[in-house]
Amino acid sequence: MQHHHHSQPPLQSAGDLIASPPESQATSTDAPPKQVALAMDRLANAARLIADIRLGADRLLEALFIAGEQPHQSGSNKPLNLIVQEGASMRQYLQDLRTIGRQLQDSGVLNESLRSRSNSWGLHMPLVCPDGAVVAYAWKRQLAGQAGASAVDRTRLALKAFTDQKRRFFPHLDDKSVDGPVSKKQRGTHTSTANQQEEFSDLKTVSDVLTELEKEIAEVKTSTYQRLDWLKRASLLPNDTFDESPKDHNNFQSSRNIISESRGAVIAAQIGVIELLIPSVFRAVISLHPTGSLHPDAVAFFSPDEGGSYVHARGVSTFNVFRNITEHAAMAPQHFICVNAETALYKLLLWICSYQTLFTKVCSKCGKLLSMDKESALLLPPVQRPYRNFSVSKNLSQNSSTKDQSMNDIPAYHIGCFPQE
Amino acid sequence: MPIKWVLHWQPNAGHTVNSQILAEVSQCVESINGVKEGKWKATLSFYRPVMKEQANPAEFPRDFLGISLPEQPNKYYFVLRGQRLVVEADSTIQTIMEKLQSYKTRVALNFEGFQYQLGDFQLRVGKVVSIQSESLRGIVMEMEYKPISSWEKSHKIMGEFFDIWQEALSKRPLPGHFVHMEPNFGEFGLSGQYTLQHTAVQYATIMLQMIATAQSVRN
Numbered sequence: 001m002q003h004h005h006h007s008q009p010p011l012q013s014a015g016d017l018i019a020s021p022p023e024s025q026a027t028s029t030d031a032p033p034k035q036v037a038l039a040m041d042r043l044a045n046a047a048r049l050i051a052d053i054r055l056g057a058d059r060l061l062e063a064l065f066i067a068g069e070q071p072h073q074s075g076s077n078k079p080l081n082l083i084v085q086e087g088a089s090m091r092q093y094l095q096d097l098r099t100i101g102r103q104l105q106d107s108g109v110l111n112e113s114l115r116s117r118s119n120s121w122g123l124h125m126p127l128v129c130p131d132g133a134v135v136a137y138a139w140k141r142q143l144a145g146q147a148g149a150s151a152v153d154r155t156r157l158a159l160k161a162f163t164d165q166k167r168r169f170f171p172h173l174d175d176k177s178v179d180g181p182v183s184k185k186q187r188g189t190h191t192s193t194a195n196q197q198e199e200f201s202d203l204k205t206v207s208d209v210l211t212e213l214e215k216e217i218a219e220v221k222t223s224t225y226q227r228l229d230w231l232k233r234a235s236l237l238p239n240d241t242f243d244e245s246p247k248d249h250n251n252f253q254s255s256r257n258i259i260s261e262s263r264g265a266v267i268a269a270q271i272g273v274i275e276l277l278i279p280s281v282f283r284a285v286i287s288l289h290p291t292g293s294l295h296p297d298a299v300a301f302f303s304p305d306e307g308g309s310y311v312h313a314r315g316v317s318t319f320n321v322f323r324n325i326t327e328h329a330a331m332a333p334q335h336f337i338c339v340n341a342e343t344a345l346y347k348l349l350l351w352i353c354s355y356q357t358l359f360t361k362v363c364s365k366c367g368k369l370l371s372m373d374k375e376s377a378l379l380l381p382p383v384q385r386p387y388r389n390f391s392v393s394k395n396l397s398q399n400s401s402t403k404d405q406s407m408n409d410i411p412a413y414h415i416g417c418f419p420q421e
Numbered sequence: 422m423p424i425k426w427v428l429h430w431q432p433n434a435g436h437t438v439n440s441q442i443l444a445e446v447s448q449c450v451e452s453i454n455g456v457k458e459g460k461w462k463a464t465l466s467f468y469r470p471v472m473k474e475q476a477n478p479a480e481f482p483r484d485f486l487g488i489s490l491p492e493q494p495n496k497y498y499f500v501l502r503g504q505r506l507v508v509e510a511d512s513t514i515q516t517i518m519e520k521l522q523s524y525k526t527r528v529a530l531n532f533e534g535f536q537y538q539l540g541d542f543q544l545r546v547g548k549v550v551s552i553q554s555e556s557l558r559g560i561v562m563e564m565e566y567k568p569i570s571s572w573e574k575s576h577k578i579m580g581e582f583f584d585i586w587q588e589a590l591s592k593r594p595l596p597g598h599f600v601h602m603e604p605n606f607g608e609f610g611l612s613g614q615y616t617l618q619h620t621a622v623q624y625a626t627i628m629l630q631m632i633a634t635a636q637s638v639r640n
Contacts, residue, residue: 280571280613303568305422319568320540359569359578370581377454378540379585381578 039107042100049097056090206271206294209346217353219278227272227291230312237283237307268292273313276349278356280304282322286333286348287313294345296333299352301325320376324383324415325355332387351387354410358383364411371414382412386419422492423543423567424575424615426583427623429631430560432597438559440548445593446560447535447546453589455537461545462533464489464552465624468524485524486628487515488621498621502629505608507618529553532561541567542582549631559631562599570615572606602626 063086067079203209210222225233269292276284283304289297298313301322310316317323332351336344362369363382370379390410413419430446432438451457468485484502489512497512518524534547542565549559564582569575583601590599604626611618 280569280574305568305570321568359574368581369578370585372454376540379542379582380540 035107039104042104042107046097046100046104049093049100053090053093053097056086056093060086060090203343203346204294205268206274206288206345207268209294209349210274212346213349213353216350217356219356220353221277221279222349223275223277224267224271225273225275226267226270227287230273230275230285231309233275234285234307234311235309237311238305239307274349276352277304278353281356281358282325283311284352284355285311285313285315286352288345295337295341296345296348299326299329299333299348301329301355320378321358321380321383324380325358328384329387335387336390347390351385351390351410354385357412361412363414363417365413365417365419368414371416373415375415380414382414382417384413384415384418385410386413422570422615422617423565424570424572424579425620425623426564426579426601427620427627428562428564428583428599428601429627430562430597431600431630431634436596438557438597440557442595442597443534443546443548443557443560445595446562446590449590449593450537450539450544450546453539453585455539455544458536458538458543460533461491461536461547462531463491463547463624465530465532465628466526467528467530467628468518469527471522471525484625484629486621486625487518488624490617490620492620493617496617498618500621500625502625505610507609507611507622507625509618530558536563543567544586559634561627572613572615572619600630602630 060083063079063082067083203212206224210224214220214222272288272291274286274288274296276286281304283302283306284299285302286296286299289295300311300313300315300317302311302315302317303319303322306317306319316326329352333344333348336347336351339347358381359369361382363371369381371382372378373380430438430442466487468487470485484500486500486502488498488500490496490498495512497510497514499508499510499514500506529552531550531552532547533550534545536543536545543563544565545563547561547563548557549561550556551558564579564586566575566579566582587598602623604622606612606619606622609618609622611622
């Protein structure tokens with residue numbers, strides 16, 4: 001735009017859309033509901049102006065197109081007139097829009113200066129939320145926020161649908177351009193990763209994930225809890241629920257299935273805590289957020305003999321070895337979610353289970369089990385196992401030898417031996 | 422409960438144990454960042470049967486030991502080494518035994534000293550003193566790894582810690598070394614989960630060794 005008129009008073013602009021000066025001067029002394037109504041009006045007007053501008057631009061382009069097609073027609077002033085006309089009204093619309101914008105800014109709607117200010121009526125100026133929704137009252141912000149969140153979800157779903165379709169109908173097209181940043185992390189893994197992730201994305205519920213996990217890792221014992229139930233259980237730990245004999249394991253396994261079947265889908269939606277126990281080695285507590293989802297948000301490791309109200313996903317073990325593992329694992333849930341949110345829980349649990357060799361697997365760098373950590377002056381086993389570039393292919397259950405191999409391939413490092421990237 | 426290895430001092434041929442060695446051992450623990458925490462004490466009694474007339478001594482068990490451990494002051498542990506039996510009883514059983522007069526204490530030993538923390542490990546260094554004569558009969562050590570209680574799972578890590586300890590100790594010129602003897606817990610009917618019965622059995626096992634050592638020195 002060539003013109004930048006800053007000080008045009010509202011009176012001089014044509015159009016009946018702008019509020020007259022006396023009203024605008026009295027704005028500050030108006031009761032809040034009137035201010036709110038005014039602001040809503042102005043926002044609606046602004047939207048209308050924007051629509052007009054869009055149309056005007058269309059018309060301009062059309063006029064230019066026609067003029068370009070028939071340059072030498074007699075009486076071809078028509079397109080030229082059109083262009084001039086449209087140009088004038090466009091300028092007007094933009095001017096009006098600028099005015100409204102200034103008014104909205106002054107009344108505190110767009111620049112949030114009055115957001116925190118509450119007047120005697122307890123009302124706030126209407127807010128324009130990040131996702132574009134306009135709300136009249138602050139308490140509606142919450143709803144708008146939720147609308148925003150669902151908009152994000154809808155976009156993500158739309159993107160996924162588009163990506164799936166593209167992969168299905170146009171396999172010859174390069175996938176990298178669509179997946180963007182995610183593909184960078186997948187660089188280095190073989191092309192079967194995409195298929196493998198589709199396989200893992202079959203695991204739609206926590207129960208699916210845990211069943212699959214128990215197939216892969218023979219020693220692990222899993223259970224799920226509502227948040228409050230976990231606190232009760234933590235205070236009772238350690239107990240002899242998990243007997244070492246396989247017979248009892250089967251009994252417990254089947255009882256869990258019976259319980260989950262009888263209570264049905266209600267339980268699945270309330271699962272907030274997952275417990276992984278590798279008997280005699282460690283107990284890991286994972287929390288899901290939101291409850292009932294497959295999104296892990298915290299994990300903590302404990303001795304299988306520890307018990308008490310501090311045993312939870314954000315708690316800290318009394319033993320140095322488990323404290324250090326918990327520290328190392330702090331960013332793991334977020335990492336797995338960033339790589340692929342659908343398979344994040346399963347991958348995280350698999351990675352956690354790699355610690356079953358905590359007290360037997362020597363450090364992949366120095367070859368020893370115990371090492372004195374310089375910083376803390378503690379003797380520790382290799383507590384750090386890398387989770388970046390963690391990929392485990394889905395092994396068929398009959399192929400037990402390769403299954404063991406793939407889990408044992410994950411290196412283990414002392415704190416000081418961990419490779420720096 | 423946490424895994425524990427009980428070690429005893431094996432003096433070199435021709436040497437005895439003395440308090441100088443004890444001091445060196447304690448210093449060595451502190452040199453590997455052990456933090457002294459407090460004292461500990463355990464007692465062990467050798468019982469011998471009170472013979473009635475015409476009783477055949479061979480019928481009565483010979484290696485009958487009673488042990489009290491600091492972790493559970495209100496319990497008392499009996500070990501019949503020959504028969505591979507270990508029993509946990511209430512500490513009031515000692516009163517009953519005195520009343521019964523069927524077995525009397527032949528030798529009573531005290532194990533006492535200091536305990537040290539090394540991160541997740543706990544070390545105890547103790548002198549073995551005869552209650553009657555107050556003479557130093559030996560040195561024992563307890564090595565404990567607190568996070569886990571499975572004997573099998575902890576074996577490798579305890580082994581490495583033992584090696585680290587031996588290496589640290591070998592830097593000092595001492596006439597002897599610590600020995601770890603691993604009893605067959607299964608024979609005593611004990612499971613893979615560590616308990617105080619396991620400790621009692623370990624003490625009973627090293628007693629035999631210590632007595633043999635003491636006898637050979639005397640001869």
